[in-house]
Amino acid sequence: MKKEIPYKIYLEESELPTHWYNLRAFMKNKPAPLLNAETLQPMTAEELSEVFCEELVKQELDDTTPYIEIPQEIRDFYKMYRPAPLVRAYCLEKALGTPAHIYYKFEGNNTSGSHKLNSAIAQAYYAKQQGLKGVTTETGAGQWGTALSMACSYFGLDCKVFMVKCSYEQKPFRREVMRTYGANVTPSPSATTDVGRKILTEFPGTGGSLGCAISEAVETATKLDGYRYVLGSVFNQVLLHQSVIGVETKTALDKYGVKPDIIIGCAGGGSNLGGLISPFMGEKLQGKADYQFIAVEPASCPTLTRGKYAYDYCDTGKVCPLAKMYTLGSGFIPSASHAGGLRYHGMTTTLSQLCDDGLMEARSVEQTKVFEAAEAFARVEGILPAPESAHAIRVAIDEALKCKESGEKKTIVFGLTGTGYFDMMSYEKFHDGKMTDYIPSEEELAASLAKLPKV
């Protein structure tokens, strides 16, 4: 009774998710709580509320409510760029000559160019509801900053973005996109904060780091009246919002009677993958269905495959609480030769716990192989993927080629988180044969892991 599968499955507006899927509610082994870095006690709602919006703190701590209603205002905004299409990769299948069926959920059809907007709009909404004047955040290359700028512009909130200085100067385009949406973009380190001034005095010529930008954003949020800090990945609340990806994907597949065998996503902080797998993993945890889940990470930043499952700082600057997660150590920075994103030293606690429980596997891939997959994909499927997303493409192609060999007709679903329009400098490196791979040595990782806090 299967209907013919179109190239792209678009849900009707009436089929859009009404609730976020709170995966933690279905987990027997809950993700470990955040700890206050000084007292080593679980962070309370009160403590978290000094930095985060109240409703978001509730979501951060809620590991029992299975479905959390999406407020109408957020659903209205989702309607502007969602449903994201679930695409049947007919052309890729043909090019590979595989019997496998390949689908990808494409989150790049919005100006932020990625899935980040799903959580940005939610966080901006709750900030507005709380009567705040604005929010602060950090951004590296600018994907998250762009998404937040769009969301704040929609709700008329002030948006202060601390952008890592070298990106601010070398990647002016995303900065201008943020300015188009009215955001206040400051190169970090800046003279506007204590931590920024301190770093500028110590290292006058520094290009900045994400860790420093986080510290500046948090400091600004806590010092200014009517501001809170918001963030783009890692935290539970972000995974929760990103579950719209998975809920839409599952609804679309169910409509056509398709059950995936393998679900693949790239993993940096883990929010997109966590969102994609949520309802599927929920079924698996309830024994209703089984799926193979694969998290894909760069070989140059191998958090899940070579990191340690332990309490660590979420940020280099150590202003955030401690989280129990797979980590390479909060001081770990991928080699400068690493072109794409997914540079985070840790992993959201939910995915960390699921990996530790053996419910999800992880693979690391080298970047030249990732760009090869990206280019092959672009040429047949049209979409030019972000380097991050291309990690998932790499493994999806590998799995499809395994099916070609074995003759298995598996159904593979992967998350295509975004587009690579602002990553053409990395593509240029690849085209010019100047891209190299880097795998950190055992010694390098051991040295970084030796600095984990004693908890």
Place this chain on the structure above:
Amino acid sequence: MKKEIPYKIYLEESELPTHWYNLRAFMKNKPAPLLNAETLQPMTAEELSEVFCEELVKQELDDTTPYIEIPQEIRDFYKMYRPAPLVRAYCLEKALGTPAHIYYKFEGNNTSGSHKLNSAIAQAYYAKQQGLKGVTTETGAGQWGTALSMACSYFGLDCKVFMVKCSYEQKPFRREVMRTYGANVTPSPSATTDVGRKILTEFPGTGGSLGCAISEAVETATKLDGYRYVLGSVFNQVLLHQSVIGVETKTALDKYGVKPDIIIGCAGGGSNLGGLISPFMGEKLQGKADYQFIAVEPASCPTLTRGKYAYDYCDTGKVCPLAKMYTLGSGFIPSASHAGGLRYHGMTTTLSQLCDDGLMEARSVEQTKVFEAAEAFARVEGILPAPESAHAIRVAIDEALKCKESGEKKTIVFGLTGTGYFDMMSYEKFHDGKMTDYIPSEEELAASLAKLPKV
């Protein structure tokens, strides 16, 4: 019996157009034929076939067949990025406080970032059908070159793009997108052609021009065995392919019982606007319905509003045939202060004839006003528009504000041709208050028009 209008109307795959709409077939006053620049006689199919693919020549000359079937292979490719959504601009309406209903057809959801892909894939298909090895073309900022690279990659055709040298050097990102799709991108003028060598000798430091790039592309196509030249706008065949925009738009509106009052599009060479209006203008020509059509052009390149309706060269290099069209003279180049596209000195013959017959009106707008509209639109509707597309937004907003004043509840439809991700340098100029307006003087235009060929 009207259904509630969703934010975005997506057609089902089964509702996608099966035929292009050949507007010329419905015109009583046909667009004037192309003339051989030497003999001043109408170009024959044989003459055109030296430069263009055979089937495309047929389409170029066919002004009687009302509906031309879209080959299945092209429809399959269309399925990869179409239907383009028809968006109800609820948020813009609210922000403007207008009783008008505003819709826009968004063509930017593909890697080329614009509607150009609609014709690129058709031209690549016919080249492949003819057994050619490849095609040549020119590109300025790179939108058309990108679209053609994608199309050629899909059909395994070689694609040689001559890219205006200053863009090649100053805008490396689109160049890298083209390389990702396997295109051969050469900065023009180049030492690979006679015309390129001649110009390099005369003007060693030149940054190139579109006129020169066209000449190099045509020369290469005619000299190489198994190659033809393809082009992204102005010609009838391109308008024909772009009619998918209009057919989809009309199908989507009809589904919800919506009849537009005003249809607005930006006009450079005229292909997107020609495509958008095709089925609506067809109805108007047959007396079945009436609509107001508005072509919007930059005040700095005011072809329809201040040009002359006469035979002129289609290209600066004068290698193409003569076309009867509104023109500013083939030597006209908009002021260097002009930031966006829509720089073409002429206008496709079909739209020129329709304007001359009083069936369509034209307006020119200044660029600072265009960027103001672009930013206002982005902030409420999310999408960051290309400067070209923002010309249509400007007039759509102006018309909606008129409705606010008069209380009229008009339905306004405009074409949002593409995204502005590769135009952030122009946005930066605008944000920094460095953007100026330029309106050519009567004397400047008269001097350019004085050089029209004597036909």
